[in-house]
Amino acid sequence: MKRTVYADNSATTKISPKALDAMMPYLTEEYGNPSSIYSKGREAKKAVEEARRKVAKAIGAETNEVYFTSGGSEADNWAIKGTARRLAKKGKKHIITTVFEHHAVLHTVSSLEKEGFEITYIKVSKDGYVDPEDVKNAIRDDTAIVSVMYANNEIGSIQPISEIGAICHKRGVLFHTDAVQALGNVEIDVKKQNIDMMSMSAHKVHGPKGVGALYCRKGIILQNLIDGGAQERSKRAGTENTAGIVGFGSAIEEICENIPERAKRISQMRDKLLANILKIDRVRLNGGMENRMPGNINVSFEGVEGESLLLWLDLNGICASSGSACTSGSLDPSHVLLAIGLPAEIAHGSLRISLGDYNTMEDVDYISEKIPEIITRLRAMSPLWERIVKGENK
Amino acid sequence: MYSDKVMEHFSNPRNVGEIENADGIGEVGNAVCGDIMKMYIKVENNIITDVKFKTFGCGAAIATSSMATEMIKGKSIDEAVKLSNKAVIEALDGLPPAKIHCSVLAEEAVKAALSDYYTKQGIDPVSILGEQKGCSSCSGCNLNCGE
Numbered sequence: 001m002k003r004t005v006y007a008d009n010s011a012t013t014k015i016s017p018k019a020l021d022a023m024m025p026y027l028t029e030e031y032g033n034p035s036s037i038y039s040k041g042r043e044a045k046k047a048v049e050e051a052r053r054k055v056a057k058a059i060g061a062e063t064n065e066v067y068f069t070s071g072g073s074e075a076d077n078w079a080i081k082g083t084a085r086r087l088a089k090k091g092k093k094h095i096i097t098t099v100f101e102h103h104a105v106l107h108t109v110s111s112l113e114k115e116g117f118e119i120t121y122i123k124v125s126k127d128g129y130v131d132p133e134d135v136k137n138a139i140r141d142d143t144a145i146v147s148v149m150y151a152n153n154e155i156g157s158i159q160p161i162s163e164i165g166a167i168c169h170k171r172g173v174l175f176h177t178d179a180v181q182a183l184g185n186v187e188i189d190v191k192k193q194n195i196d197m198m199s200m201s202a203h204k205v206h207g208p209k210g211v212g213a214l215y216c217r218k219g220i221i222l223q224n225l226i227d228g229g230a231q232e233r234s235k236r237a238g239t240e241n242t243a244g245i246v247g248f249g250s251a252i253e254e255i256c257e258n259i260p261e262r263a264k265r266i267s268q269m270r271d272k273l274l275a276n277i278l279k280i281d282r283v284r285l286n287g288g289m290e291n292r293m294p295g296n297i298n299v300s301f302e303g304v305e306g307e308s309l310l311l312w313l314d315l316n317g318i319c320a321s322s323g324s325a326c327t328s329g330s331l332d333p334s335h336v337l338l339a340i341g342l343p344a345e346i347a348h349g350s351l352r353i354s355l356g357d358y359n360t361m362e363d364v365d366y367i368s369e370k371i372p373e374i375i376t377r378l379r380a381m382s383p384l385w386e387r388i389v390k391g392e393n394k
Numbered sequence: 395m396y397s398d399k400v401m402e403h404f405s406n407p408r409n410v411g412e413i414e415n416a417d418g419i420g421e422v423g424n425a426v427c428g429d430i431m432k433m434y435i436k437v438e439n440n441i442i443t444d445v446k447f448k449t450f451g452c453g454a455a456i457a458t459s460s461m462a463t464e465m466i467k468g469k470s471i472d473e474a475v476k477l478s479n480k481a482v483i484e485a486l487d488g489l490p491p492a493k494i495h496c497s498v499l500a501e502e503a504v505k506a507a508l509s510d511y512y513t514k515q516g517i518d519p520v521s522i523l524g525e526q527k528g529c530s531s532c533s534g535c536n537l538n539c540g541e
Contacts, residue, residue: 305455308452382449382450383421384425
């Protein structure tokens with residue numbers, strides 16, 4: 001039988017059996033609307049509030065500072081649009097973010113740009129880190145909000161969030177972070193780390209898809225993105241995704257139980273796999289190792305195109321991801337890899353492997369065995385590789 | 395997203411390699427855009443007796459190269475001149491919209507090899523093949539690929 005190795009945990013994760021168990025009653029018998037007054041409704045409401053308490057506890061927030069959303073993208077849209085549009089009325093029409101954010105942030109700010117906002121995109125170092133000094137220098141009197149991702153989704157670089165938050169607070173500017181990737185991988189304390197708003201997603205932490213949350217510090221006035229009923233304390237309308245929310249609460253509680261141990265186990269697998277991959281000729285690691293997500297590997301193989309590499313991995317049962325243009329629907333390679341200075345021809349040959357809780361050392365051995373075979377096969381038919389090798393022989 | 399036919403040609407590409415002393419060699423695409431196709435043809439009595447290719451590119455790039463070589467092998471050069479990207483797409487049971495440019499590249503690779511062949515025969519290729527389009531005809535990237 002063909003072996004399947006799921007190594008794309010930054011894309012999504014397998015649902016935890018515990019989270020699924022917690023959800024099941026709300027997908028079957030406990031179908032009451034949390035807004036209903038009778039006991040079936042009250043039971044559902046209680047479950048939503050219990051999940052809220054769990055999410056808040058996991059990030060050091062107060063329960064009433066957590067709002068459930070449809071996912072990370074909605075949380076990003078809401079945090080940025082909901083504060084920027086309000087502050088614009090006070091003359092604050094400047095937003096700071098980084099060049100390598102997720103599209104949920106980049107496309108949100110570009111839509112605000114059309115509304116008349118001015119956007120500053122902070123550059124990142126070749127290892128994929130934001131320099132807090134750059135944020136400091138970019139802040140103006142009319143800056144409304146700073147949004148810097150907690151950890152990059154492609155290269156796994158973890159940003160100096162506390163420092164950036166402190167800088168923003170000193171200048172009285174709101175600080176938002178997209179922590180969709182970081183959640184469960186690093187210990188987050190929104191209060192200690194000076195975070196005003198933070199986006200989260202359930203399906204990256206072994207919860208279900210279609211649910212996420214926005215942490216919004218008490219006292220911040222956030223304009224609604226979705227108007228309607230009085231759910232989420234009248235801040236976000238729509239009947240609650242009860243089962244999804246319960247699953248999120250269960251999953252975040254489980255994953256945040258012991259982050260250091262979890263990170264240690266996953267990074268040990270990652271380090272072994274990375275060492276094996278780096279034995280291949282003409283391969284480079286993208287992103288620094290110092291502050292990196294425990295399961296993240298991002299490498300570029302010269303002379304090989306990323307999509308064909310992914311397809312061959314898939315033929316061998318391995319699920320991974322690429323920064324290649326061909327996987328994104330456009331012809332441009334990953335904006336993240338270009339942002340850290342990779343030439344397009346190298347960025348096309350990149351591979352992201354993201355290990356998680358359900359991976360094993362056997363998976364690492366299997367991937368380690370398959371990658372060199374595939375690279376050899378693709379390079380043997382690559383005119384670019386032929387040119388690279390000839391260039392060497394000159 | 396890919397048809398079974400595309401996956402079949404991708405995982406088991408026909409005519410991969412090089413031809414020593416080829417009668418025509420064509421190379422199209424570039425590394426910045428993420429696709430390079432190099433095609434070699436052997437011609438005897440106006441018949442393409444052998445064809446080989448090497449491709450750096452995505453699944454569709456490899457599959458279209460493979461299919462294009464199969465479609466011109468054993469054919470006369472006059473027939474090969476007529477090979478269109480559309481015919482390659484049809485033979486592969488379709489391509490996703492974002493991958494149409496790969497089939498264009500495969501057609502151009504064949505034409506580039508033929509062009510080289512004609513040139514070597516002392517025939518002006520433009521009179522037969524017309525002007526070769528190059529990168530400016532490419533549909534979609536924002537990169538400056540230097541052509």
